[in-house]
Amino acid sequence: MNQLTLDTIVALAKRRGFVFQNSEIYGGLANLYDYGPMGAALLRNIRNIWWKTFIESRTDMVGLDASIISHANIWKASGHVAGFADAMVDCKACKMRTRADHLIEAYFESQNTTEKVEGKSDEELNAIIQKEKIPCPSCGKFDWTSVRKFNLLFPVQLGILEESQSLAYLRGETAQGMFVNFKNVVDSSRVKLPFGIGQLGKSFRNEITKGNFVFRTLEFEQGEIEYFFDPQVTPWEPLYEQWKKDMWAFVTEQLGVQPKNLRWRTHTDEERSFYSKRTEDLEYNYPFGYKELWGLAYRTDYDLSQHIKFSGVDLSYVNPQTGTRIVPHVIEPAVGITRLFLMILCDAYWFDEAKQRVVLKLHPSLAPYKAAVFPLVSNKPELVEKARAVYDMLRLDRAVAWDDRGNIGKRYMAQDEIGTPYCITVDYQTLEDNTVTVRNRDTAEQTRVAVDELKGIVQ
Numbered sequence: 001m002n003q004l005t006l007d008t009i010v011a012l013a014k015r016r017g018f019v020f021q022n023s024e025i026y027g028g029l030a031n032l033y034d035y036g037p038m039g040a041a042l043l044r045n046i047r048n049i050w051w052k053t054f055i056e057s058r059t060d061m062v063g064l065d066a067s068i069i070s071h072a073n074i075w076k077a078s079g080h081v082a083g084f085a086d087a088m089v090d091c092k093a094c095k096m097r098t099r100a101d102h103l104i105e106a107y108f109e110s111q112n113t114t115e116k117v118e119g120k121s122d123e124e125l126n127a128i129i130q131k132e133k134i135p136c137p138s139c140g141k142f143d144w145t146s147v148r149k150f151n152l153l154f155p156v157q158l159g160i161l162e163e164s165q166s167l168a169y170l171r172g173e174t175a176q177g178m179f180v181n182f183k184n185v186v187d188s189s190r191v192k193l194p195f196g197i198g199q200l201g202k203s204f205r206n207e208i209t210k211g212n213f214v215f216r217t218l219e220f221e222q223g224e225i226e227y228f229f230d231p232q233v234t235p236w237e238p239l240y241e242q243w244k245k246d247m248w249a250f251v252t253e254q255l256g257v258q259p260k261n262l263r264w265r266t267h268t269d270e271e272r273s274f275y276s277k278r279t280e281d282l283e284y285n286y287p288f289g290y291k292e293l294w295g296l297a298y299r300t301d302y303d304l305s306q307h308i309k310f311s312g313v314d315l316s317y318v319n320p321q322t323g324t325r326i327v328p329h330v331i332e333p334a335v336g337i338t339r340l341f342l343m344i345l346c347d348a349y350w351f352d353e354a355k356q357r358v359v360l361k362l363h364p365s366l367a368p369y370k371a372a373v374f375p376l377v378s379n380k381p382e383l384v385e386k387a388r389a390v391y392d393m394l395r396l397d398r399a400v401a402w403d404d405r406g407n408i409g410k411r412y413m414a415q416d417e418i419g420t421p422y423c424i425t426v427d428y429q430t431l432e433d434n435t436v437t438v439r440n441r442d443t444a445e446q447t448r449v450a451v452d453e454l455k456g457i458v459q
């Protein structure tokens, strides 16, 4: 397990404006968070890089932005209404409700063993809890209800008149948007198999969880891709392997995450959905252990076939060359943008022993600010004016911070903690020779640079 504690990350996130508890002044709501100025910038950078990499820069991908509120039948066809439920138990003594699989996994972890319980039936989960006499983590008693299922979808009532309201759902995943719009996309754009549709957006699951900060929340953001192909023409295994490589490269190269904290885990036959031929999770070593970051599933033609069945609409595809009609198969890389966010904070966190400072070693493309500009002191108008001119020159091209409060050491510290790669200080020498000091976040070394070179450095 990772040395870094989640509490350290939570504290930093709050201190520096990355993440706040939702509805905090009213006592907060569990498992819901708001993203502050730094968090909003970091999230936006992650989204932009994802979109650029997987949609814009590829010739075989198109984007989509579907509604969050969606027809109840979508979720019947997808299996979410019937099957999208967590097995929960309630402690009869203290009324704590928890997911049965989490309870069992945490118990085995505390015994220094592991037990993978995904895919086990309610009866099997019950049997394990009873056999091990797993106590309630909250009150210590052993007095559980039997395992019960709770549906994770959020129902919404459409219509203002109560009598004529109709039931819809907040989407539990973005993926269904790609399936129900498959025909619209084929008919309205120049796509040919194999091709993918990708989407970024919020999803909602009424999860009752121990949270782990933004790792598992009721409202979260996903980046999902449905990559459609004809298995007779495009064999699935090389395609699947290529997606594994693309996902790995995205995380390690584009986001700069250390490969030593990543691993692939193949789903067991028990936990894999019956229609999936292969499912693997890319897992990250969070402070609470290796957990799913990004799922990759070969889902066959299950989803489109389900929607054909439930809607009665023909969603098949005709190969323009051969005229053959098929229901495309699909490979789905599905990631949580907010899980990427938490991974990035954890991975970038560095306590510099030598200088006793906290640094977020963010990849420059992720950093909320690319540079910060300071006047050495704030009570010398010539310095402030010159520093303002430098700031104005840089801030139109890139996000750049301004700070003239307190001593310079404190200002460096604040920028280190939000991962700003460079701090530019305007001092007395600047007024003489038009040079400034540029301090490197990771080494804390300063070099003297001509003002004319700054744009290039920040770019």
Ligand code: ATP
Pocket: 173, 205, 207, 214, 215, 216, 217, 218, 219, 220, 221, 222, 292, 293, 294, 295, 334, 335, 336, 337, 338, 339
């Ligand atoms: P888990 O097993 O952790 O509950 P899952 O297998 O249900 O996840 P998927 O349905 O495959 O997840 O969703 C795709 C991705 O969406 C996941 O890999 C994860 O990154 C993200 N995700 C799913 N549920 C949540 C949540 N409640 N909060 C934040 N991210 C989530």
